[in-house]
Amino acid sequence: MPKAQITIKDIARELxxxxxxxxxxxxxxxxxxxATKKKVQDYAKLHHYNPNFLALSIKKRESTIIGVIVPEVxxxxxxxxxxxxxxxxxxxxxxxxxxxxxxxxxxxxxxxxRLLSSRVCGVLTSVAKETTRYxxxxxxxxxxxxxxxxxxxxxxxxxxxVVIDDYAGAxxxxxxxINTGCRKIAFFCSPMHLEISKNRRGGYMDALxxxxxPVDHDxxxxxxxxxxxxxxxTEMLQSENKPDAxxxxxxxxxxxxxxxxxxxxxxxxxxxxxxGFTDGFAAIASDPQLTTVGxxxxxxxVSAMELLLERIRYKGADAMLKNRIIRTKLIVRETxx
Amino acid sequence: MPKAQITIKDIARELxxxxxxxxxxxxxxxxxxxATKKKVQDYAKLHHYNPNFLALSIKKRESTIIGVIVPEVxxxxxxxxxxxxxxxxxxxxxxxxxxxxxxxxxxxxxxxxRLLSSRVCGVLTSVAKETTRYxxxxxxxxxxxxxxxxxxxxxxxxxxxVVIDDYAGAxxxxxxxINTGCRKIAFFCSPMHLEISKNRRGGYMDALxxxxxPVDHDxxxxxxxxxxxxxxxTEMLQSENKPDAxxxxxxxxxxxxxxxxxxxxxxxxxxxxxxGFTDGFAAIASDPQLTTVGxxxxxxxVSAMELLLERIRYKGADAMLKNRIIRTKLIVRETxx
DNA sequence: TTGAAAGCGCTAACAA
DNA sequence: TTGTTAGCGCTTTCAA
Numbered sequence: 001m002p003k004a005q006i007t008i009k010d011i012a013r014e015l016x017x018x019x020x021x022x023x024x025x026x027x028x029x030x031x032x033x034x035a036t037k038k039k040v041q042d043y044a045k046l047h048h049y050n051p052n053f054l055a056l057s058i059k060k061r062e063s064t065i066i067g068v069i070v071p072e073v074x075x076x077x078x079x080x081x082x083x084x085x086x087x088x089x090x091x092x093x094x095x096x097x098x099x100x101x102x103x104x105x106x107x108x109x110x111x112x113x114r115l116l117s118s119r120v121c122g123v124l125t126s127v128a129k130e131t132t133r134y135x136x137x138x139x140x141x142x143x144x145x146x147x148x149x150x151x152x153x154x155x156x157x158x159x160x161x162v163v164i165d166d167y168a169g170a171x172x173x174x175x176x177x178i179n180t181g182c183r184k185i186a187f188f189c190s191p192m193h194l195e196i197s198k199n200r201r202g203g204y205m206d207a208l209x210x211x212x213x214p215v216d217h218d219x220x221x222x223x224x225x226x227x228x229x230x231x232x233x234t235e236m237l238q239s240e241n242k243p244d245a246x247x248x249x250x251x252x253x254x255x256x257x258x259x260x261x262x263x264x265x266x267x268x269x270x271x272x273x274x275x276g277f278t279d280g281f282a283a284i285a286s287d288p289q290l291t292t293v294g295x296x297x298x299x300x301x302v303s304a305m306e307l308l309l310e311r312i313r314y315k316g317a318d319a320m321l322k323n324r325i326i327r328t329k330l331i332v333r334e335t336x337x
Numbered sequence: 338m339p340k341a342q343i344t345i346k347d348i349a350r351e352l353x354x355x356x357x358x359x360x361x362x363x364x365x366x367x368x369x370x371x372a373t374k375k376k377v378q379d380y381a382k383l384h385h386y387n388p389n390f391l392a393l394s395i396k397k398r399e400s401t402i403i404g405v406i407v408p409e410v411x412x413x414x415x416x417x418x419x420x421x422x423x424x425x426x427x428x429x430x431x432x433x434x435x436x437x438x439x440x441x442x443x444x445x446x447x448x449x450x451r452l453l454s455s456r457v458c459g460v461l462t463s464v465a466k467e468t469t470r471y472x473x474x475x476x477x478x479x480x481x482x483x484x485x486x487x488x489x490x491x492x493x494x495x496x497x498x499v500v501i502d503d504y505a506g507a508x509x510x511x512x513x514x515i516n517t518g519c520r521k522i523a524f525f526c527s528p529m530h531l532e533i534s535k536n537r538r539g540g541y542m543d544a545l546x547x548x549x550x551p552v553d554h555d556x557x558x559x560x561x562x563x564x565x566x567x568x569x570x571t572e573m574l575q576s577e578n579k580p581d582a583x584x585x586x587x588x589x590x591x592x593x594x595x596x597x598x599x600x601x602x603x604x605x606x607x608x609x610x611x612x613g614f615t616d617g618f619a620a621i622a623s624d625p626q627l628t629t630v631g632x633x634x635x636x637x638x639v640s641a642m643e644l645l646l647e648r649i650r651y652k653g654a655d656a657m658l659k660n661r662i663i664r665t666k667l668i669v670r671e672t673x674x
Numbered sequence: 675t676t677g678a679a680a681g682c683g684c685t686a687a688c689a690a
Numbered sequence: 691t692t693g694t695t696a697g698c699g700c701t702t703t704c705a706a
Contacts (some may be wrong), residue, residue, distance in 0.1 A: 004398060005453065005480050007683055018693045023685060033691060048476060050453045054391045054400070055683035058698050061341060063391070065434070065455075073423070074416040083410045086437045090444065095451055097402070097434040100423045107427065114432055116342065116387045118402075139385060143342050226621070254623045262624070280618075284563070285592045287599070287624035355677045360701060370675060392699035395682050628694055 006049050015043060024303060026051070067115035069099040069108060069125040071152070076251075076280030077297045078126065081150060085124060092309060094121075101128040104121060112136040116143065117218060122308045124301075125151040137173020146311035150304045153195055160311065162324045166196050169293040169328030170203025173247055173275045176330055178211045180337040182245035182273050186219040186236060188229060188257070189249040202251060202275070216241070224249050229256025230328050237272070245273040245336075251283050251292055258286060258335060274335040288334030290310045299326050343386050345381075352380060359395075363388070369534050394456060403645060404452035406436040406445060406462040408489070413588075413617030414634045415463065418487060421638020422461060429646060449473040453480065459645045461638075463489040463604040466528060474516025483648035487641045490532055497648065499641045499661045503533050506630040506665030510612050513667060515548045517674040519582035523556040523573060525566060525594065526586040537586060537614070553578070566593025566646055574601050574609070582610040588620050588629055595623060595672060611672040625671030636663050644663050 008022040015022070017036065024032050025040035026049070043049075057063040068085055070078040082098065089096050097118060099111035108128045115123055116139065123140055126149065134156050140147050141157060150162040177185050187204050190197045205215055218241055223232045229248070236243055237260065246261075248254035255277030258268070266272045268288055276283060279294035303324040311320055345359040352359070353375065361369050362377035363386070394400040404423055407415040419435065426433050434455060436448035445465045452460055453476065460477055463486065471493050477484050486501040514522050524541050527534045538557070545552055554557060555578055561568045566585070573580055574597065577666075583598075585591035591613030595605070603609045605625055613620060616631035640661040648657055 004682095005456070009683070019683090019691060020685080020694080023683095024692085027685085031691065036691080050450065052456060052683050053451075053454045054394070054395045054456055056685085056699095058389070058391045058395060058682095059684050059686090060699070073410070073415065073420045076411065079411040079416050082435070083437060086410070086435065090436070090447070095455060096435050098419075098423065098433050099427070100420060110427070111386065114390075117390045118432060119342070119389060119391055203626040224620075251622075253617065281563075281589065282619040282622035285619035323695090341698095346699070350698085356700080357678080357702080358676060360699095361676085368675065373675080389699050392682090393701085395684095395698095396700050396702090398682070 001231045005052070006047050007052065008049075009045055011040060011049065013045075015039060043306040051129045063096055063119050063121050064093055065095045065118065065120045066305075067097045067099065067111075067118070067120040067125075069101055069115075069123070071101050071103050071126060071128050073098075076282075077151070077278050077295060080099075080297025081126070081301040081304070084303075085305045086296040086301075087298075088302050088305035088309070092305075095261040101131075103129045105133070108144045109136045109313065112140060116140065116145075120145065121312055122146040122148070124148045124150060124304045124308060126150050127154055128152075129194065132193060146308055148308050148311075150300050150303045151196065155195060158321060160307045160320065160322055160324075162300050162307060162326065164196070164295045164300065165325050165327050166199035167203040169277065169295070169330070170200040170247070171207045172203075172328070172330050173277075173293050174204045174207035175211070176208060176332070177245045177247065177273055177336065178213065178274060180269075181312050183213065184216070184219065184241070184243045185213075185245040185247055186221070186233075186243040187247050188221050188232070188253050190224040191222055197249070204247060219243055224253050226252040226256035226259075228259045231251045233257040233260040234264065237261060237266065244271065246273070247275045247277075249277055251276040251278045251280050251290060254290055254292065254335075255282060256284055258288075258290065268278040269335055269337045273337060279331055283331075283333070286335075291333045292331055294331045296326060296329075340651055342389070343384050344389065345386075347387065348377060348380055348384075352376060377551045400456050400458050401431050402434055402455065402457045403431050403642075404434045404436065404448075404455070404457040404460040404462075406448045406452075406460070408438050408440050408463060408465050410435075410437050411617075412483060414488070414615050414632060417634025418463070418638040418641070421635040421640075423638075424635075425639050425642035425646070429642075431544040432505040438468075442467040442470070446473045453477065453482075457482065458649055459483040459485070461485045461487060461645060463487050463642045464491055465489075466531065469530060483645055485641045485645050485648075487637050488533065488638065492532060495658060497644045497659055497661075497665065499637050499644065501533070501632045501637065502662050502664050503536035504540040504543075506546045506614065506632070506667070507584070509540075509665070509667050510614075510630050511541045511544035512548070513669070514582045514584065514612060515544060515550065517606075517610065520550065520579070521553070521556065521580045522550075522582040522584055523558070523580035524572075524584050525558050525560045525569070525590050527561040528559055534586070535580065543586060546617055561590050563589040563593040563596075566590045567597045570594040570597040571601065574598060574603065581608065582612070584612045587612055588613040588615045588617050590625060591627055591629065591672075592619060592623055595625075595627065606672055606674045610674060616668055620668075620670070622667055623672075628670045628673040629668055631666045631668045633663060633666075
């Protein structure tokens with residue numbers, strides 16, 4: 001923060017009025033002569049006066065900066081969420097302090113620390129894969145800073161959450177696979193301590209049960225990225241217990257499976273069906289185009305931000321432990337029958 | 338910023354010492370008895386004291402928040418840049434206030450305004466497509482706030498820049514197409530007022546000239562996204578003047594062209610070669626996999642942030658109008674011979 | 675080794 | 691209608 005920008009004090013001095021007069025004029029206070037007000041406002045505009053948000057925050061003990069921590073910015077889903085958040089924030093006059101945990105616990109803790117020191121008025125976050133303790137988030141709550149979890153939520157802390165309807169999304173997708181004739185459906189997902197993994201697996205399993213299909217645990221793999229998916233899928237496809245369909249926790253993984261399947265010259269979707277989760281641009285770019293469960297990240301961001309605004313504005317209105325569920329949509333393209 | 342967090346004043350009161358003692362202890366000042374220092378530090382730790390960055394900034398007249406404005410967070414390249422920035426920022430103790438212009442001039446102006454009010458210590462940005470006036474950026478410079486442009490730079494303002502080597506990238510890619518036998522190479526790019534368009538077109542044209550090929554302006558289109566590319570490419574492929582290669586300003590556009598080409602059943606790469614620019618995940622997901630000019634967004638972000646740190650730390654060291662050029666790398670995959 | 679006090683930019687009683 | 695003043699959390703002279 002170099003060469004100080006112009007302050008109300010500067011204006012007061014130049015215009016030979018008191019700082020409070022300037023403050024009132026700039027805040028368009030009613031008890032002020034129109035002439036004075038105009039004089040000050042004109043001068044301010046002319047000299048590009050910008051209110052110092054830092055001073056304002058410290059004085060009014062409330063800031064207009066919200067903190068956001070995401071695991072990874074380059075993941076299409078999280079990038080969309082951030083865009084949704086920025087959209088609402090911009091409209092409502094808030095700014096966003098962004099952090100990336102890179103899936104690491106200690107980075108997440110450090111980010112929370114900075115957020116605390118920055119006196120943000122709220123935090124929106126999706127927890128890192130590595131994280132299994134939640135004291136840092138609890139500290140935010142203890143300091144009365146509203147926390148909204150989205151997607152990768154933390155069930156230990158009672159607060160607002162915005163989740164994708166993982167269970168329903170997985171159930172619908174799996175049922176679709178079953179209804180199109182698949183019988184041995186493999187499931188690739190993230191580590192099981194994450195709620196989204198539990199929920200998606202729940203949907204997957206219930207779909208199988210509902211249709212009288214056995215749950216084969218050899219068909220369930222912890223594998224959630226492109227590179228790892230290729231060898232894992234290859235091995236499964238060459239085994240005795242070859243699946244006739246794959247359902248993956250994200251598009252990258254599904255596309256890795258697709259790659260492996262094509263290399264082994266299996267017909268898609270006739271011999272092997274594949275379904276992803278997310279619906280990023282790559283799902284359209286692939287050939288055959290990927291069937292996937294679309295999760296609208298932008299809406300998640302918008303909802304999370306809206307929930308936060310409610311918390312900030314009607315703080316009296318107790319609890320407000322509202323949750324929001326964002327519906328998914330099965331987008332059938334070419335990797336399923 | 339709800340229920341005030343603990344302050345040095347609270348600590349001073351509880352410990353029956355003065356605020357200056359607390360301040361000194363927390364800053365590990367040498368002229369203080371070890372006992373007092375320890376007492377204060379222990380108390381602070383125990384009670385989760387977090388220094389108030391706002392107060393600090395206002396007092397020291399320097400903040401540790403940098404502003405970043407990108408056109409779009411969901412574009413893979415920009416998301417990578419943001420990650421690079423966050424990486425260095427985190428390591429060096431800075432926080433990032435993120436804005437998205439959504440390619441709109443007025444949003445960009447509003448973002449700069451907020452950055453000014455937030456008293457950030459520097460700004461990293463890539464200008465919106467819509468932007469043709471630069472007063473808002475000039476205002477940052479006028480207030481001695483270091484501005485670093487990356488990728489979509491602004492040549493009117495003398496400051497640091499980090500650019501992709503667009504010219505060389507385009508030249509290399511075009512030459513590769515020529516060397517593999519392509520003779521009628523179409524070029525799809527963004528609006529011409531952007532420097533990146535000029536530079537990439539420059540590389541494209543120079544490659545043609547160097548190899549004695551004519552520049553056919555019917556083969557140059559302003560078209561830079563997936564959806565628009567499909568009809569435009571389709572029409573070209575059905576015309577008399579059918580190109581035997583396409584070079585596009587980004588992967589999305591190249592993938593749109595790929596889609597159109599496949600629909601018309603042209604053999605790729607034998608009848609039609611395609612080359613993109615960026616190298617996002619979709620380039621790997623596509624089939625055939627996309628040949629593209631890889632631009633390392635992460636490195637751009639890292640370089641931009643490093644340049645900013647130099648500016649902040651050695652502000653005396655005059656000018657420092659260093660630029661950084663990030664090299665591209667032609668990644669040959671399956672859409673070229 | 676410690677404390678008192680001023681001041682960063684701003685707002686909001688309280689006075690005038 | 692306007693000014694004076696205190697104070698938000700903190701650092702930093704200057705004194706003690």
